[in-house]
Amino acid sequence: MELNPWVLTGVALVGIATFYLGHRSSRMAHSTHDFLLARRTVRSQRNAAAISGEYLSAASFLGVAGVVLAEGADALWYPIGFAAGFLALMLFVAAPLRRSGAYTLPDFVEGRLAASRRIRVFASFVVVLIGILYLIPQLQGAGLSFAAVLPTPMWLGAVVVTVVVMFNVVAGGMRSITVVQAFQYWLKLFAIAVPTFVLGAVFLGGGAGAHSGNLGAEAPPAFTEETTVEVDTPVVLRVDEPTVLHADGVVNGSPVDSQLRWAEGVGHEVDAGTTLRFGEGAAVPVVDGAQERNSSWLTPGSDGIGGLLGTYSLILALFLGTMGLPHILVRFYTNPDGKAARRTTVHVLLLLGLFYLFPTMLGALSRLYVPELLVTGERDAAVLLLPSAMLPGIAGQVVTAIVFAGAFAAFLAAASGLVFSVAGVVATDLLPAGNVRDFRIATVMMALLPLALAIVLRPTDLTLSIGMAFALAASTFCPVLVLGIWWRGLTARGAVSGMIAGGGIVLTALVANLAAGYTGATLPSLVQQPALLSVPVAFLVTVLASKVTQSSVPHNVGAIMLGMHAPDPLGFVQDREIPRYGHAEERIRLGKRRHGDT
Amino acid sequence: MSQHRASHSHQGGQHRQPRVRTPDPTLRTRRSRSRSPVEGTRAGQLPEQNQVDAPTKPKRQRVVLAERGHQKTGLRPQVELAQQTSWGEMLIKDLISVQFRLAVVIGLIVAVLLGGLPLAFVLAPGFAELTVGTVPLAWLLLGLVPFPLLFGAGMLYNRIAERQERTFVDMIES
Numbered sequence: 001m002e003l004n005p006w007v008l009t010g011v012a013l014v015g016i017a018t019f020y021l022g023h024r025s026s027r028m029a030h031s032t033h034d035f036l037l038a039r040r041t042v043r044s045q046r047n048a049a050a051i052s053g054e055y056l057s058a059a060s061f062l063g064v065a066g067v068v069l070a071e072g073a074d075a076l077w078y079p080i081g082f083a084a085g086f087l088a089l090m091l092f093v094a095a096p097l098r099r100s101g102a103y104t105l106p107d108f109v110e111g112r113l114a115a116s117r118r119i120r121v122f123a124s125f126v127v128v129l130i131g132i133l134y135l136i137p138q139l140q141g142a143g144l145s146f147a148a149v150l151p152t153p154m155w156l157g158a159v160v161v162t163v164v165v166m167f168n169v170v171a172g173g174m175r176s177i178t179v180v181q182a183f184q185y186w187l188k189l190f191a192i193a194v195p196t197f198v199l200g201a202v203f204l205g206g207g208a209g210a211h212s213g214n215l216g217a218e219a220p221p222a223f224t225e226e227t228t229v230e231v232d233t234p235v236v237l238r239v240d241e242p243t244v245l246h247a248d249g250v251v252n253g254s255p256v257d258s259q260l261r262w263a264e265g266v267g268h269e270v271d272a273g274t275t276l277r278f279g280e281g282a283a284v285p286v287v288d289g290a291q292e293r294n295s296s297w298l299t300p301g302s303d304g305i306g307g308l309l310g311t312y313s314l315i316l317a318l319f320l321g322t323m324g325l326p327h328i329l330v331r332f333y334t335n336p337d338g339k340a341a342r343r344t345t346v347h348v349l350l351l352l353g354l355f356y357l358f359p360t361m362l363g364a365l366s367r368l369y370v371p372e373l374l375v376t377g378e379r380d381a382a383v384l385l386l387p388s389a390m391l392p393g394i395a396g397q398v399v400t401a402i403v404f405a406g407a408f409a410a411f412l413a414a415a416s417g418l419v420f421s422v423a424g425v426v427a428t429d430l431l432p433a434g435n436v437r438d439f440r441i442a443t444v445m446m447a448l449l450p451l452a453l454a455i456v457l458r459p460t461d462l463t464l465s466i467g468m469a470f471a472l473a474a475s476t477f478c479p480v481l482v483l484g485i486w487w488r489g490l491t492a493r494g495a496v497s498g499m500i501a502g503g504g505i506v507l508t509a510l511v512a513n514l515a516a517g518y519t520g521a522t523l524p525s526l527v528q529q530p531a532l533l534s535v536p537v538a539f540l541v542t543v544l545a546s547k548v549t550q551s552s553v554p555h556n557v558g559a560i561m562l563g564m565h566a567p568d569p570l571g572f573v574q575d576r577e578i579p580r581y582g583h584a585e586e587r588i589r590l591g592k593r594r595h596g597d598t
Numbered sequence: 599m600s601q602h603r604a605s606h607s608h609q610g611g612q613h614r615q616p617r618v619r620t621p622d623p624t625l626r627t628r629r630s631r632s633r634s635p636v637e638g639t640r641a642g643q644l645p646e647q648n649q650v651d652a653p654t655k656p657k658r659q660r661v662v663l664a665e666r667g668h669q670k671t672g673l674r675p676q677v678e679l680a681q682q683t684s685w686g687e688m689l690i691k692d693l694i695s696v697q698f699r700l701a702v703v704i705g706l707i708v709a710v711l712l713g714g715l716p717l718a719f720v721l722a723p724g725f726a727e728l729t730v731g732t733v734p735l736a737w738l739l740l741g742l743v744p745f746p747l748l749f750g751a752g753m754l755y756n757r758i759a760e761r762q763e764r765t766f767v768d769m770i771e772s
Binding site: 073076077079080083084086087088090091092095298299300301302304305307308311312315339342343345346349350352353354356357360361486558561562565566567568569570572 | 679680686687690693694697698701702704705708712713715716717719720723726727734736737740741742744745746748749751752753755756759760763764766767770771
């Protein structure tokens with residue numbers, strides 16, 4: 001891997017712009033309240049760009065193309081679900097939640113259900129869990145990307161991203177992050193759109209050289225020249241036709257350094273550090289779970305009923321999980337009222353729809369030009385490796401640099417938003433004082449813990465692990481939010497029971513998946529994505545437990561419902577009280593500054 | 599109704615007499631008839647816990663608007679809302695159920711349109727293999743069409759929800 005100077009330039013530019021924007025506006029943040037809430041003066045369109053910027057994580061920027069490369073048409077549900085989650089958020093949550101004045105999920109649980117401190121702390125732990133689950137793949141994705149385009153070890157990318165994020169969050173709070181996130185949305189859109197247009201033009205103009213075969217053919221993709229593939233993580237490979245290759249390393253548990261002939265229909269275990277050499281025209285083996293033939297890759301629904309269950313489970317998780325993501329919810333509080341929250345979401349749907357047109361096309365092109373990623377299992381690097389595979393020389397390097405800058409922005413944006421929001425929850429609920437100092441301590445904790453886990457745990461595909469975070473959010477906070485907003489009968493015990501039931505199922509599936517990752521077992525699709533089971537169970541348990549404990553419905557539920565649903569001009573919007581934050585003199589200063597400030 | 603309003607004192611609080619309200623006849627749903635006419639004005643004593651879950655037949659709020667058209671007591675209903683009199687409760691519950699129904703209807707339309715696709719692809723493999731020119735139809739349906747659809751659904755919901763809220767505010771403030 002030779003050093004690409006353009007990549008370093010791109011990363012440096014993104015880093016400098018992030019610091020500059022963050023620093024410029026952080027000078028205006030003074031009190032804790034400023035620091036955390038951006039004083040709700042963020043305008044709707046910029047807020048929408050910031051939400052999109054925060055939401056488009058490594059899973060969107062790299063993962064979507066990677067999963068399209070491996071699974072084809074059925075993978076297109078990922079971008080649909082990522083966008084549709086905001087429709088569900090808008091329909092059932094956005095405006096009432098904003099009017100409720102809840103700033104975090106524990107706030108909502110406390111405010112809506114008159115919950116005790118214990119329950120608030122429990123909700124905070126669930127937030128932390130979702131945050132960590134979401135952060136680990138971001139950091140692993142960063143490591144993978146840095147290793148793919150620069151001669152660096154896997155852990156370095158994760159460390160770089162963590163350090164930048166920590167510095168940025170500690171220095172500026174949300175105010176700076178809003179500006180930075182909005183900027184990073186446009187940066188990401190640029191970084192995915194330009195390569196798509198350039199590479200698409202090269203492809204249509206026939207200037208990209210030989211590719212791996214017709215995408216509709218009844219055959220697997222084939223190598224266009226003699227190719228050597230180095231396997232960095234243990235994989236199980238499958239072939240669709242008998243394939244001859246030369247292997248040096250450990251295959252099926254025994255050391256080899258010779259010619260092998262792989263039969264179709266069985267899995268071949270290849271250990272890390274093994275080098276595989278394929279001749280020209282050899283069929284490309286694929287990692288377990290990916291589509292072997294191009295024809296089944298191109299056609300949706302080719303996995304039958306099992307695939308269908310998995311697809312619906314995924315759709316459910318993404319559709320209902322978005323509303324439970326801590327960093328998205330915090331962002332909605334910066335809207336001035338419920339109406340603005342809805343309008344912001346419409347704008348988000350537009351921005352996300354625009355973005356998700358592109359990774360799909362890049363994923364399809366990678367099937368043609370970087371099929372060797374199907375062998376190593378590092379499919380998430382597809383977007384990064386595609387430009388130089390299609391465009392030799394300096395043009396390819398520049399396009400790679402653009403994509404990499406976008407990917408870097410994706411890690412930064414998603415990780416900053418998450419670290420910021422989860423640290424806010426930890427500081428207010430789990431640490432004693434809840435002031436700026438606690439917030440900074442919490443930030444450092446919430447950045448270092450996922451970093452450690454990201455380095456220790458075995459990397460999996462981005463979209464799979466992100467899907468688990470969505471499933472957890474959909475099975476814990478989604479029932480609480482939806483039922484809490486629309487049903488008077490929800491009780492605190494009902495909410496907690498539902499969260500335990502739904503979250504328990506997801507965590508069990510998560511542990512099973514982690515174990516299977518080490519043993520190489522193949523799990524049924526409902527274990528890989530448990531939402532189809534866990535979400536209905538969570539809703540059911542929440543309703544039943546609430547019915548049983550009906551006597552503990554908060555006595556002021558009528559007033560709470562009124563506050564959430566009365567239209568904004570009537571003046572029932574509740575804002576989180578300022579006294580929760582900071583000291584008396586800060587509050588006075590805040591009151592004075594409120595009008596003259598933009 | 600206007601007599602009630604004119605004769606009522608605004609002090610509120612514990613000294614307020616529970617009042618018997620006779621709303622417009624069209625608002626007399628099963629719910630309002632079954633309720634005891636005299637009841638406390640505090641929340642929590644109201645038995646309508648399942649209101650949001652099972653919306654009854656649609657109620658026409660506009661009728662109230664028509665009846666109260668020429669009155670200038672803008673503050674009155676807002677106070678009723680804030681103090682959660684039975685009438686105020688009923689108004690807000692109606693608004694909640696109207697908004698909820700709107701969200702569910704739009705959610706269902708999108709769910710059927712998009713959620714039907716995986717099933718259709720499995721049940722009708724021929725449909726999954728159709729192509730438009732050289733591009734497979736399935737890729738257009740999954741990679742392109744959903745995003746304008748979602749955006750359109752969001753726009754539509756936003757427009758109707760805002761209109762319903764405006765109607766409610768007009769009714770309260772007229």
